[in-house]
């Protein structure tokens with residue numbers, strides 16, 4: 001199987017429906033799918049491609065007129081979305097109707113010089129695995145069964161000769177692709193095993209095979225309290241932990257029949273969470289919180305997917321080029337790529353490259369943005385229209401801002417705000433590099449809006465969040481999040497979302513929309529925030545995001561009931577959609593009627609205001625003295641006019657003296 005086909009953006013096949021029952025309270029959950037790989041020989045790794053993609057890949061290396069892949073076998077596998085189908089060759093993209101109607105946001109890939117990139121991920125704890133970037137992720141299924149396939153891959157690599165400076169980049173990408181593909185296969189095997197286990201209803205606890213395939217191995221039993229204590233004092237044996245995780249999943253799926261006498265479901269769940277936490281390197285608090293989002297077997301798929309890097313993707317900047325031209329230019333430089341999928345006409349997935357993708361002449365000329373596929377989604381949902389006034393409330397480093405600017409075709413205006421001044425530097429750099437002429441960069445706490453400025457046609461709030469959707473990029477999330485972080489984040493998000501809503505004009509002729517998004521999978525940061533906004537602002541309602549895939553948001557979760565309209569929001573998961581975990585909700589603001597005004601509970605939103613001397617003061621929002629001082633702005637406006645005239649070769653007028661300055665915007669303080 002060719003590397004390209006293996007690492008296609010959305011490879012995970014839709015999983016067995018049984019695996020995706022909606023989560024219920026853990027104590028009562030009836031997990032329907034079980035992965036019992038100890039009980040039967042592991043299925044041989046499935047070859048998903050008959051080699052056609054391999055030959056395609058070779059042709060892509062040999063000549064610029066590369067077909068955009070897409071053999072009939074290649075499935076995008078988006079859950080709930082029709083297969084991408086054939087995309088055709090480069091020429092066929094000419095007619096790609098809205099190549100100019102792009103989409104696109106920011107991404108954080110590890111590309112050396114790229115300003116948008118994240119911090120490198122720390123190594124997982126307590127596990128014998130190599131870094132996710134350098135090796136195929138281990139799976140909780142026993143290793144050693146897949147040697148034949150990996151030999152094939154090795155042969156393929158050997159044919160290419162020794163690693164040199166020239167081919168190092170490409171090989172490293174190939175390794176990543178291989179890692180992703182192998183994990184994908186592991187998940188498939190896991191599901192197949194689960195499915196066949198369901199069929200074999202009469203599995204006997206005695207006489208089953210153990211992890212090594214030995215029949216009549218000792219039946220599984222949970223460790224006693226004393227054994228647990230003993231284990232705590234030693235280094236955990238990875239094989240014991242792996243076997244225990246599999247057994248717990250299997251038993252939880254058929255609890256009545258398989259459970260040890262005297263043991264409760266919560267005994268097994270507690271053990272499983274503890275093992276997941278040590279095996280994958282999470283703190284127990286986060287492991288449990290994530291675990292509760294999914295049925296048991298699926299939770300393991302989620303954890304496993306977080307060990308694999310997501311595909312490298314770029315967004316064509318349609319202000320500078322068209323996707324087919326960009327693709328052709330990159331192919332000519334030795335980049336192996338393909339359109340991401342039918343749902344975006346500006347995205348390209350990079351499979352391998354002999355040049356650094358973050359430093360090509362096309363990158364430097366602003367023809368594309370390195371951006372995760374998930375980051376395209378909120379902007380697609382926002383769907384800004386030419387000539388509109390848009391606020392991107394938390395915008396640095398600007399992936400989504402520049403996407404919005406492109407969709408506006410450089411008309412209208414985008415106010416790109418970010419509370420972190422330092423981060424607005426990379427935002428400004430991206431705005432310039434991508435040739436966005438309709439962007440105003442500013443740096444306020446988002447909670448100061450709409451006092452700073454309001455009346456927008458659309459607002460994007462890509463909120464600061466815990467990053468639990470991007471663990472494969474930033475593994476530090478596994479250990480650095482506590483209950484307090486989620487409480488504080490959720491509080492901040494609730495404050496920001498009300499301000500985002502209040503910044504939109506219900507009178508807007510073309511818009512009146514807000515999109516709320518996070519790269520978190522936590523309910524506290526997503527549905528709970530959106531539900532809160534619906535309650536506090538009765539004149540807004542949720543509307544369809546317009547996104548063709550993604551799971552529905554929760555309307556109930558662990559005893560909490562949200563508005564039924566929360567099903568209009570969308571969740572995206574690494575193990576389901578092969579993109580970062582993400583959440584998108586879209587609101588429409590309506591005119592406030594008297595009744596709605598009465599129903600609205602005005603909440604005191606406390607804003608932290610940082611004064612010029614660095615002191616922080618809490619102010620109740622709405623009580624700040626916000627005022628514009630046009631005298632203060634005059635010298636800046638004058639300077640801008642002078643610069644513009646100079647640039648045009650005209651002689652600027654002499655400077656006039658400015659009156660004494662006062663604060664431009666006194667946000668209380």
Ligand SMILES: C[S@@+](CC[C@H](N)C(=O)[O-])C[C@H]1O[C@@H](n2cnc3c(N)ncnc32)[C@H](O)[C@@H]1O
Pocket residue numbers: 105106107375393394395396397398399400401417418419420423444445446447462463464465
């Ligand atoms: C998820 S990132 C935004 C990514 C950005 N939308 C993009 O696509 O490139 C969240 C941003 O929120 C900013 N932020 C945090 N607290 C904020 C606040 N109170 N007001 C405005 N921005 C804030 C952070 O500095 C960070 O840049």
